[in-house]
Each structure stands twice: as structure tokens, then as C-alpha cells.
Amino acid sequence: MYTLVYKDVLAILKSKATVPSFICIGAALVAMHGSSPVGVFLLCMPTYYFVAYSGMYDYKYAQERFYLSLPVSRSEWVLSRYLSCLLVAFATLLLAFAAGSAGSFLGLPVRAPEAVDTVLAIFASCLTTGISLPFQFRLGYDKTRWINFIVMIVNSAAVSAAREMMRPENSIVTERVTSLIMLSSIVAIALAVQAVSFAVSCALFAHREF
Amino acid sequence: METAIEVRNLRKTYRSFSLDGVSFTLPKGEVLGFIGPNGAGKTTTIRIMLGLARPDSGTVSLLGGSPSDRTIRERIGFIHDDTFLNEDLTAGETGRIVGPLYRSWDREEYRSRLARYGLDEKQKIAEFSKGMKIKLMLAIATSHNAELILMDEPTSGLDPVFRSEFLDELFGFMQEENRSVFFSTHITEDLNRIADRVVLLDRGRVVFEKTKTEIEESYRIVKGSIQLLSSDVLTPYFAPAGAPAGAPHAGNTTCCIGIRRDEHSFTALFGPRYPEREREPNTAGYLDGAGAKRRAEKSDLPFADATGIVTERASLDDIMIYSTREVYRVHAGI
Numbered sequence: 001m002y003t004l005v006y007k008d009v010l011a012i013l014k015s016k017a018t019v020p021s022f023i024c025i026g027a028a029l030v031a032m033h034g035s036s037p038v039g040v041f042l043l044c045m046p047t048y049y050f051v052a053y054s055g056m057y058d059y060k061y062a063q064e065r066f067y068l069s070l071p072v073s074r075s076e077w078v079l080s081r082y083l084s085c086l087l088v089a090f091a092t093l094l095l096a097f098a099a100g101s102a103g104s105f106l107g108l109p110v111r112a113p114e115a116v117d118t119v120l121a122i123f124a125s126c127l128t129t130g131i132s133l134p135f136q137f138r139l140g141y142d143k144t145r146w147i148n149f150i151v152m153i154v155n156s157a158a159v160s161a162a163r164e165m166m167r168p169e170n171s172i173v174t175e176r177v178t179s180l181i182m183l184s185s186i187v188a189i190a191l192a193v194q195a196v197s198f199a200v201s202c203a204l205f206a207h208r209e210f
Numbered sequence: 211m212e213t214a215i216e217v218r219n220l221r222k223t224y225r226s227f228s229l230d231g232v233s234f235t236l237p238k239g240e241v242l243g244f245i246g247p248n249g250a251g252k253t254t255t256i257r258i259m260l261g262l263a264r265p266d267s268g269t270v271s272l273l274g275g276s277p278s279d280r281t282i283r284e285r286i287g288f289i290h291d292d293t294f295l296n297e298d299l300t301a302g303e304t305g306r307i308v309g310p311l312y313r314s315w316d317r318e319e320y321r322s323r324l325a326r327y328g329l330d331e332k333q334k335i336a337e338f339s340k341g342m343k344i345k346l347m348l349a350i351a352t353s354h355n356a357e358l359i360l361m362d363e364p365t366s367g368l369d370p371v372f373r374s375e376f377l378d379e380l381f382g383f384m385q386e387e388n389r390s391v392f393f394s395t396h397i398t399e400d401l402n403r404i405a406d407r408v409v410l411l412d413r414g415r416v417v418f419e420k421t422k423t424e425i426e427e428s429y430r431i432v433k434g435s436i437q438l439l440s441s442d443v444l445t446p447y448f449a450p451a452g453a454p455a456g457a458p459h460a461g462n463t464t465c466c467i468g469i470r471r472d473e474h475s476f477t478a479l480f481g482p483r484y485p486e487r488e489r490e491p492n493t494a495g496y497l498d499g500a501g502a503k504r505r506a507e508k509s510d511l512p513f514a515d516a517t518g519i520v521t522e523r524a525s526l527d528d529i530m531i532y533s534t535r536e537v538y539r540v541h542a543g544i
Contacts, residue, residue, distance in 0.1 A: 003310040007296070010307075014298050057296050066294035069260045070311050071283040209263040 004072070004080035005087065008054050012088070017053045021046035025092060029100045029110035032117060040117055040159055044124035046092040047085055051132045052148060054081060055141035065210045078137060078201045082129060082194065089125035093118055119183045120162060124155045126190035130197035138204035162186055212238040213271070214358045214390035215259070220268035222254060229254055229414045232268070236390055236407070238357075243401035244394040245526065246411035247534050252394045253291075255411070256362045259392075260288065273358055284312055287351030288360040291367075293343045295335055301346055302331035305353075312354040320353035327379075341372035348376065352383050359383070360392045365400050377403060398526035408526065412534040417484055429481040429524035438519055439469070439476045468532030479524055479532035 012018065028042035058064055067077060093113065100112025113121065131151050135144040165182060215236040222229040229251045236242040246252050257263040259270050261277045275282040295304055301324055309315040324331055327345040335343065344364050351359055359380075365373045381404055384391060393401065401408060401422075408425060410417040420428075469478040524532075532538050 003307050007299075007307045010303060011296050011298065057298075061296050062292075062294045063296060065262060065290065068262060069283075069288050069290075070308065071280045072311060073280070207264075210257065 001076055001080055001083075004067070004077065005084045008050075008081065008084040009087065011057055012050050012053055015053050015057075017046075017049040021049050021092070025096050025099065026110075028096060029103060029112070032100070032113060033109050033111040037160070037163060039113070040120045040124060041155065043092060043096060043113065043117070043121035044089070044128055044155065047089045047125040048128050048148070048151070050085060050088040051129055051136075052141075052145075054084065055132075055136045055144070058136075059141035062210070068210065074205050075202050078133075078198065078205050081133060082198050082201075085125070085129040085133070086194075089122060092125075093121060115183065116163075116179070119186050120159050123162065123186050123190045124159050126194050127151065127155050127158055130193035134197055134200045134204055137201040138208065212274075214238045214240075214273060215242070215392055216269075216271040217255070217259070218269045218271075220255065220258060220270065221266045222258060222263065223266055224254075227251065227254075227414060229258075229265075232411065232414070232416055234409045234416060234419045236392055238390055239388045240406040241384065241391040241393060241401075241404045243398070243405035243408040243526075244392060244411065245396060245398055245401070245408060245530055247396060247530065249413075250411040250534070251414040252396075252411055253362055254414075256360060256392075256394055259360065284314065284354070285357045286360060287354065287356035287358070289344065289347040289351050289362070289364045291363040293335060293347055295346075297336035298334060300332050300334055301329050301338075301349075304335065304346070304350070305331075308350055309353075315354045317353075320349055323349040323353060341368050341376075344368065344372075344376060345379075348379060352379075357388065358390045358392070362394045363396065364393075365395060365397055373397070373400060380404065396530075398530055401526060410530060410533060417533055418482070425526070425529065426523060429479060429529050431477060431522050431524045431528055432480055432519060433475065433477045433522075434519040436471060436474055436476055439471060467529075468535065468538035470532070470538050479528055481524070481529070481533075484533070 024042045024045035028039045028045075031042060032039035064077070068074065097112050100110050103110035104112060128151050131154060132144070132147055135147045162182070213235050215234070217235070218233050220229055220232040227249070232251065232255055234242070234244075244252055244255070254263065258265050259272065259277055270277055272282055273285055277283070299307075305317070305320050305324075309317055309320065321331070324346075327342070327349060329338070329342055329346055329349070335346065338346065347364070365376060368376065377400060380391065383389065384404065391404070393405065395401065405422055407419065407421045409419045465480070465482075467479045467481050467484070469476055471477075
């Protein structure tokens with residue numbers, strides 16, 4: 001299993017998606033310094049690129065035909081892609097923390113992600129993979145490029161809504177309790193989205209022919 | 211008889227093509243050539259054998275188990291007609307990804323094969339030629355002590371030198387006991403050297419499954435001037451329908467399978483009747499008879515008799531072409 005995750009991560013590291021991913025992380029840190037909500041979207045962009053590029057490589061080289069002929073089950077193939085996506089999302093956050101903290105220390109106009117930013121970025125990343133992957137596993141990359149636009153719209157609406165609900169004036173209890181509940185709820189929703197998406201992907205991929 | 215592959219009554223229907231009851235067997239330790247023109251259903255059959263497509267009905271057994279069984283897949287190597295690998299990666303990186311998927315992966319064997327094939331571990335696969343990519347696939351397929359190798363037209367598009375090298379390597383791999391090879395190809399020349407048996411597929415149906423010896427003994431090419439292309443002249447080239455039992459090709463089992471003709475000459479393939487073809491409309495045109503002339507059967511060399519008709523052994527190419535090209539089969543109705 002880990003070798004398939006290694007394959008996906010290695011492929012993305014050697015792809016052209018690496019440069020825009022780093023640019024997005026840098027831009028996110030600057031945006032968060034200015035308290036712009038765009039920062040969260042920029043933080044989920046590396047995951048977005050990863051989902052798109054890994055699907056593109058499968059399509060371009062018909063990799064499934066090779067790997068599914070090896071001792072690899074279809075559910076392993078699907079699971080490895082989800083794990084790779086999570087890995088990329090967490091690596092992005094770690095990098096953002098490290099770069100943001102270092103930048104702040106050096107007096108640059110950047111800010112490391114805070115708890116809310118982190119949770120919303122995880123939420124956005126989970127939505128990205130949760131929506132895109134089942135379509136990719138059913139129809140393949142080429143027929144599902146349109147889904148990327150939908151992911152962007154859904155992400156934008158969902159993150160804005162979550163942010164809105166977390167404002168103090170919309171709280172019914174104290175600010176701290178509301179924030180905690182909200183953050184936990186968002187994480188729970190993100191995990192649920194991933195779980196449902198994984199189950200759907202497995203079911204769809206099981207019937208796909210190569 | 212222990213079997214490496216047992217395919218029974220495989221059926222799969224697509225919008226414009228269907229596999230129609232494909233069955234064949236590969237005994238352990240043998241090489242099976244799976245031939246047929248483009249679109250015959252070879253790749254579809256292999257995809258089903260590898261679990262990449264599901265049959266509508268029928269069964270596939272590889273090394274006595276199901277193709278979806280992980281322990282069975284551990285014992286199988288395969289070579290597709292393309293690499294299907296991320297070509298931005300190097301051969302070394304690919305080995306590091308594929309290796310851990312097999313319990314019996316031999317890293318040193320893989321590296322030594324790469325070196326022997328002249329493949330640089332640090333070179334991107336995209337920079338390899340087509341022949342080098344197929345050699346990389348061969349290195350992957352043979353570095354985990356596979357008992358069965360499945361190949362889907364690995365030599366198509368390769369020059370004769372690469373093909374020869376590839377076959378040498380495959381031949382070397384086969385020297386170890388009980389290793390079996392399933393070799394799908396439309397380059398029948400490649401099979402002359404290594405195949406023990408041949409399955410001919412055409413339009414989703416198995417036309418025949420025979421050992422190479424059976425093929426050599428039962429097919430003949432007959433050539434002559436176009437004026438000689440008549441039942442009267444060709445009659446001596448068939449034993450009468452009621453030939454005695456036990457005689458070669460007795461029992462009305464031999465017929466004219468196909469004829470190619472132009473303004474001046476004709477070339478015909480004679481061989482065993484294909485029972486499957488009885489269902490097809492043009493079968494009515496097949497000549498009845500009971501075997502090409504016995505004299506010619508005993509000779510490897512072309513033989514011309516007093517009438518000017520030449521008989522010779524048929525190559526696999528001849529057999530495939532005359533058995534599958536519709537235009538020749540229709541002409542068989544002389």
C-alpha cells in the first residue's frame with residue numbers, strides 16, 4: 001500500500017504542479033497576514049493540484065492497467081489515492097506553519113495558519129478529494145475535468161458558510177464554546193465526507209474496466 | 211495434466227464486438243501462441259484474464275486459481291504492448307515502487323537485468339525507445355520468480371533485432387522448469403521459435419487450438435495457374451469423401467480454407483475443417499475433400515507436379531491470413 005502512496009507523491013514532486021503549489025502556499029501566508037479569506041483556498045490548492053495531476057497521470061499513461069495487473073486490489077488502489085491526498089494536505093499545512101513561523105520571526109508580512117485556518121483548510125481539502133475522486137474513479141480524468149470547477153464553487157461556498165457561522169455575533173453560547181463545537185463539527189464533517197467518498201469510489205471503481 | 215491457464219467458454223459483449231465462447235488450455239511448462247488479426251479479441255481476452263474486465267459468462271483459471279487471488283498474481287508476470295508506467299519516473303524508481311508489491315521480488319535480479327538490457331536505472335522511461343520500454347517490462351515481469359508470463363503483443367512495432375533479443379531473453383527465462391508463457395501476437399514469425407501450441411482467434415471465436423506439430427502436419431498451401439482453379443483439376447488433391455478410416459485426413463475432415471487469386475494465378479490453403487465455421491453463411495462455399503495430396507504432406511519443400519500445381523507447407527502467417535480474411539474465404543467457393 002505505502003508503495004502506491006510513494007508512487008503518487010513521487011510523481012507529483014517531479015511534476016510541474018510543484019511550483020504553483022509552493023507559490024500558493026507562499027501567497028496563502030501573505031493573504032492570512034492581511035486576514036483575507038482567500039488564504040484558506042490557497043492552502044487547499046496543493047491538494048487540488050495533486051488530485052488533478054494524479055488523475056491526469058493515470059489517464060495519460062493508463063497506469064491502472066499496469067498496477068491492477070500486479071498483486072494490487074482495486075480497493076487498495078483507491079485507498080492509496082485518498083491517503084496520498086491526505087498526506088499532501090497535511091504536508092502543505094506543515095510547510096505553511098514552518099514557513100509562516102519563520103517568516104514572522106524574520107519580520108516578513110506573513111502569518112502562519114491559526115486553528116480556524118487549519119481546520120477550514122483541512123475541510124476544503126477533504127471536500128476537494130471527496131467530490132473529485134469518485135468521479136475520477138468512475139469516469140476517468142478526461143471526462144471529469146469539469147468537476148474541478150464545481151469543486152471550486154462548492155469549496156468557496158462551504159468555507160464561506162463555515163466562516164460565517166463561526167462569527168461571534170452568530171453564536172448562541174459563548175464564543176469559545178461555539179468555536180470549539182464548530183471546529184469539531186467541521187472536522188467531523190470533513191472526515192465523514194472522506195469516508196462516504198471513499199466508499200462510493202470503491203463501489204464505482206470495482207465495476208470499471210480497463 | 212497440470213494447467214497454467216484454463217479458459218472456458220468466455221463471453222463478453224460490447225456494442226460492436228463480442229467474445230463468443232472462447233476456450234483454450236495452456237499446460238504448465240509450455241508456450242502458447244495466441245494469434246489473430248487486429249480486432250479478433252486477443253486483448254479483450256487478456257484483459258479478462260488479468261481481471262481488468264469482467265466476462266459476461268465463462269471462467270478463467272490461472273495456475274489453478276482465480277486471477278483476482280492475490281497469491282496467484284504474485285506468481286504471474288505480464289508484459290503489455292506498452293509500458294503503462296509513469297514515464298516521468300526512472301527505471302530505478304519504478305523498481306522501487308513495483309518491488310514491494312511482490313513478496314518474492316529480487317532487487318538484485320531486477321538491477322542485473324536492467325544492466326544486461328542496457329537500461330540506465332537513472333534514466334527517465336520517457337527517454338527509452340519502444341524496444342527499451344518492452345525490455346523494462348520484461349525485467350519487471352521476470353524479477354519475482356514468476357511461473358507464468360502473460361504477454362499482449364510485446365513485439366509489435368519492434369525492429370527484427372530487438373525482437374530477436376527479446377525472444378532470446380524469453381527463451382532463457384523459459385529454460386527453468388515449469389515456467390509457462392502466454393504470447394499474444396499477430397507477428398506469427400515470433401512463435402515459430404518458441405511456441406508449443408497455437409490458438410487462432412478470429413472475430414471473437416477460437417478458430418482452432420493445436421500443437422505446432424499438428425499445424426505443420428495438417429495445413430498445406432497449393433499454388434497454380436488460374437486456369438487450373440477448378441474442381442476437376444483440384445480433385446486429385448483431395449481424397450474422396452469416403453476415404454478409408456485411418457488414412458491421413460480421412461473422414462472428410464480437410465477442406466479448402468481460403469483462396470487468393472488474381473488474373474494469372476491462385477494460392478489456396480488446405481487444412482482441417484473448422485466446425486465453428488459451419489454456422490457462417492460462406493461455409494457453403496468451402497470445398498469438401500479429405501486432405502491435400504499425400505506426397506506433399508511428406509515434404510517440407512515446395513513440390514510441383516506435372517499439372518504445374520505447387521504444394522508446400524503453410525506458415526502460421528498463411529494460416530492466419532487465409533483463415534480470417536473474408537475476401538479469401540468467400541473466394542474459397544470455387
